Amino acid sequence: MKILILHNRYQMPGGEDVVVNTEKALLEANGHNIAFLEVNNDHITNPIQKAQTAINAIYSLSSKKLVREKIDNFQPDIVHIHNFFPVFSPSVYYACKEANVPVVQTLHNYRLLCSNYALFRDGKVCEDCLGKFVPWPSVVHGCYRGSRTGTAFVATMQFVHQTFQTWSRMVDQYITLTEFARNKFIQGNFPESKLVVKPNFIYPDPGQGNGQGEYALFVSRLSFEKGIETLLKAWKQLGKKITLKIVGDGPLSTLVTQAVAQGLEVEWLGHRPSNEVHQLMGAAKFLVVCAEWYETFGLVAIEAFAKGTPVIASDIGAFAELIRPYDNGLLFRPGDSNDLVAKVEWILNHSENLASMRRAARAEFEAKYTAEKNYQMLMSIYEKVLSRHKY
Structure with a gap:
């Protein structure tokens, strides 16, 4: 299977990046042809670049062009998106749709429901924007990096793509990591039929320890x-x-x-x-x-x-x-x-x-949580998406 993986890496590496790299290695180890298209936030250093990135986070024509060219050259069977924010933007979904390639997205965080990705504000869990068509509370509180202006752009991205039904029309299958997260996205008006649970995994197996440390x-x-x-x-x-x-x-x-x-x-x-x-x-x-x-x-x-x-x-x-x-x-x-x-x-x-x-x-x-179990689950998801896409 030919799989194009898209991932926007953050400036501060985290567990999400580890998972993406591990899943890529697992697919390659099982003989799949992988193309990995990664962008990062490292170039966003001055106010002009930050402003441009904020605008492009809503819909980036350059990212759409980049992904469409990659699809045309690689001809993948499926595109697996891990993170599109902020550089790729949701425009990459439209590039895939125009090329008639099915899309799977792993929801590593709550960014599509919450401007600060975490459903957490002022030291406690916050669900003020959950299920709201216009996520205005996030702007009031400046939930994205403490900036009302920055949050307004993230909220606009959420509003625009809810209006155009991007989340429901442009993605064939979402992967959540737990039933808990799946239920939160259902509360956030994501289509229940497109949300499937596949946990993270450990690869390679580090082996059992002895617990002898005090x-x-x-x-x-x-x-x-x-x-x-x-x-x-x-x-x-x-x-x-x-x-x-x-x-x-x-x-x-x-x-x-x-x-x-x-x-x-x-x-x-x-x-x-x-x-x-x-x-x-x-x-x-x-x-x-x-x-x-x-x-x-x-x-x-x-x-x-x-x-x-x-x-x-x-x-x-x-x-x-x-x-x-x-x-x-x-x-x-x-x-x-x-x-x-x-x-x-x-x-x-x-x-x-x-x-x-x-x-x-x-x-x-x-x-x-072994690689073998996870690989079987991932292949089942891909195969179901490809099967539906044929008809």
Whole structure:
């Protein structure tokens, strides 16, 4: 199969980029002919470029031309779009339609429903624009990078393409990563029949760890929505009961350095390569996830499962779907450090349960999140889209 993959990479690399690269590698390993067309935001540095990008984010003629030329030269059977914002723009859908090539899109975030992509504002979940034809609350609050002007362009993109039914007419199949995310897009008036769930996966399999490290692990961007404040508050209450290793960086990194300076049982490792992160996961007693927003998936949780490491996660968004309490992990109330402390203490006081939880975590990975399982799901989606497209 000939597959053209389109992806707009952000200036700050993240999990979305990892997933795109991993899926591309999996398809190539299975003998498919892949063309990868990637753009990025690196050139957007001055006010003129930012203004031009904002206008083009609504409908970029140059991106449409670029994609149409790529289609004409490569002649793909299918186009898989991962992210079009802001450089590609929704115009790429129209290039595919004109070339009569079916389109699959993975919805890695909530950008088509929410100007800031996260359904999160002022430190809490926000659904003010969900289902609204005109997403005016986002403009009032300046949800896109704190700018009402910038948000107005994003909201205009959403409004224009809802008006022209771009989301429903131009995409043959959407992939959401969880049932939770699928339901949010249905609430946002996306056609239910075009939304199918296919989770992320780990490739290659990092292998199971032994859990012999005497520490807990947190791997995340250090920002408010990731719950770093809740995490550090909990570890202050826990005292010296267990060491917490933190991997990652971000705008709230100073909170971590302060915690270390204050003598909390915390070790900050900063950024680490993925192979080292997997080693840390495999040795950890458990992974902690403190998300306070609707994560669309939570790749870090299934990385832990692959290593056989149980996960203590906040009971919100995707994690409520990924974690089975007292089986492959535990759930705590989002933003509630006292409840997080209670769940950590439960694990520390029930060491006899850890072996079975590790087995359950690894079994969950093998049942749902291997490359082989995911490849079968992706091929089924492609084949159904191609079959429908013939008629």
